[in-house]
Amino acid sequence: MPSYPELSGRVVAVTGAAQGIGAVTARMFAGQHAHVALLDIDEAGMKQGADEIRTAGGRALAVRCDVTDEQSVAQAIAATVGEFGGLDVLVTSAGGYTRLATVEDMSVEEWDRTMTLNLRSVFLTCRAAIPHLKRSRAGRIINVASISGRTVFTASSPAYGASKAGVIQLTRFLAYQLGADNITANAIAPITTLTPRVVALRTEEDIERIASQVPLKRLATPEDHAQAMLYLASDAAAYINGVVLDINGGRVMM
Numbered sequence: 001m002p003s004y005p006e007l008s009g010r011v012v013a014v015t016g017a018a019q020g021i022g023a024v025t026a027r028m029f030a031g032q033h034a035h036v037a038l039l040d041i042d043e044a045g046m047k048q049g050a051d052e053i054r055t056a057g058g059r060a061l062a063v064r065c066d067v068t069d070e071q072s073v074a075q076a077i078a079a080t081v082g083e084f085g086g087l088d089v090l091v092t093s094a095g096g097y098t099r100l101a102t103v104e105d106m107s108v109e110e111w112d113r114t115m116t117l118n119l120r121s122v123f124l125t126c127r128a129a130i131p132h133l134k135r136s137r138a139g140r141i142i143n144v145a146s147i148s149g150r151t152v153f154t155a156s157s158p159a160y161g162a163s164k165a166g167v168i169q170l171t172r173f174l175a176y177q178l179g180a181d182n183i184t185a186n187a188i189a190p191i192t193t194l195t196p197r198v199v200a201l202r203t204e205e206d207i208e209r210i211a212s213q214v215p216l217k218r219l220a221t222p223e224d225h226a227q228a229m230l231y232l233a234s235d236a237a238a239y240i241n242g243v244v245l246d247i248n249g250g251r252v253m254m
């Protein structure tokens, strides 16, 4: 695994850190000796992740945070800064959807819920983090979008895809508006990744079919995405701003 010594001691807040891509990302930042705040609504999952990091000798804080709620987000970012003295990197991984849907069968309630979880949440979290990232020497925003926000390649959810396309465009605005403060904002766009949520959502045949269409002949792992996020947070990526990094094994090339 590559080593980024400059990440040692940097303060990293990861939303959705109790499970899946966020959990692995939190653990891998801690592996670089970053100080990690795990933000999630799943208190047991967060606590387990934070305990594992501490047992391995790292510094971690578990903060209950509902990313859809303005006050909860503000409190969680304040708690992170209170514990670690600042904030250098924000990773927004909380998100997802629970049903393969069509526009015709989607209720307004499902549309709003999906947009709120995936897009409003990123706005709220980034907005709360910005004043602190401005005080960092190397502020970084890394938003977790999706291949579903880039193109339509398999059954998914139109609300989810639209929300992730929104995350990508929000990221570009952040990159444009915060560059002068030495903050970069980038997004990653993962393909189907075998996290517990996805295993519950898709059949085995579905997973095999999607994997067979990927030039690399496998789905992504959370580690594939976490590696990319370590790089985007590192000094080596200091001039990368406003990009969408497609992490999809070459399934869709643009």
Ligand SMILES: NC(=O)c1ccc[n+]([C@@H]2O[C@H](COP(=O)([O-])OP(=O)(O)OC[C@H]3O[C@@H](n4cnc5c(N)ncnc54)[C@H](O)[C@@H]3O)[C@@H](O)[C@H]2O)c1
Pocket: 015, 016, 017, 018, 019, 020, 021, 022, 039, 040, 041, 042, 045, 065, 066, 067, 068, 092, 093, 094, 095, 096, 097, 117, 144, 145, 146, 147, 189, 190, 191, 192, 193, 194, 195, 196, 197, 198
């Ligand atoms: N897994 C994939 O195939 C895949 C593909 C593309 C993009 N993504 C994106 O990657 C991110 C992580 O996906 P995953 O599959 O690891 O998800 P996951 O379901 O495994 O984990 C999501 C985490 O977010 C937390 N969460 C849910 N609602 C929350 C809320 N309101 N406030 C705070 N935390 C909340 C959950 O408790 C959970 O710990 C999501 O944004 C997802 O859209 C995932």
